[in-house]
Amino acid sequence: MTLVLSSPAKLNLFLAITGRRADGFHDLVSVAAPLEFGDTLTVELRPAGFSLECDDPALEIDGTNLVLRAAQAFAEAASWTGGAHFSLQKRIPMGAGLGGGSSNASTALLALNQLAGGVLTMEELGTVAATLGSDCPLFLQDGPVIMRGRGESLRVPPPQAIDRLRGRRVLVFKPAFGISTVWAYRQLAAGAPASYLPSVAAETQLMTWMDDATAPAEELLFNNMEVPAFTKHIALPVALECLREEFDLAPRMSGSGSACFAFLPENAPVAAITARIRELWGAEAFVTETRLA
């Protein structure tokens, strides 16, 4: 039996890091949305053992890969003795804040649970996902989610909020360099408390957008992880300012970066915007047009 699953990238449309916890992680309030764009994970049932191949030679395919770590965690949680071979077609750039590895892990969990006959509930899968990474649980949902805690505590937004997000056309673009999530969080900790948005302010900002059914998705956009990224990599704010001025876009960074995104009006000159990004960041910049799933 073989399953072919899409493993989507995500965007943090709203991301407020609110403070550092005793366990070293940070509390956050975020609205994240999966994209139609992503990797493809093919999973073949095997009698025993887990193996992985990937078309991107830059990615380690040993036991440190999140796909194999997810498989191991699933087998333990479900007491499942079966095996699987995974084939990963990688499109999501790494070190981007697009959650590629986390998505692969959760897609592997969903695939194995299906192959094993649905032995774990969605709640149990969520618990396993949270042990693999703070961003993993969000990829068990198939639409926009509100994240709290360190990212593992999820709620589905009300329908009038989802309606303003789902299907929105978006351009996602990333310079050749990536940003380490650990580095970004360390920078925030070093700039405490000014680097954090207090949780009351974050919740108020989110609720103000949520309660105003006339406020477009653009008015939700916020990310206080931009500060350390933009301070170190001046090419990021320079490009976003150009896109604001020249194309009237409202671009932001996703997660800990370095990928950025902008919602596109249906008549947007995508070829000209793409050309401008490549002029600013070089031909090796990653650019893709997609939609919020």
Ligand SMILES: C[C@](O)(CO)[C@H](O)COP(=O)(O)OP(=O)(O)OC[C@H]1O[C@@H](n2ccc(N)nc2=O)[C@H](O)[C@@H]1O
């Ligand atoms: C920036 C975001 O993408 C926003 O959605 C996520 O918070 C990142 O989550 P992630 O990549 O799944 O991160 P994890 O693999 O859980 O943790 C990697 C490291 O990032 C830091 N980390 C992560 C998540 C969090 N809420 N607080 C943190 O301080 C910790 O130093 C941790 O050791």
Ligand SMILES: Nc1ncnc2c1ncn2[C@@H]1O[C@H](COP(=O)(O)OP(=O)(O)OP(=O)(O)O)[C@@H](O)[C@H]1O
């Ligand atoms: N299947 C995988 N796909 C991508 N990266 C993986 C995978 N397994 C392990 N990793 C490791 O995780 C690191 C970060 O992965 P990824 O690109 O998903 O993070 P990111 O872009 O910073 O996203 P985010 O911080 O939003 O989770 C990679 O550099 C890689 O070493």
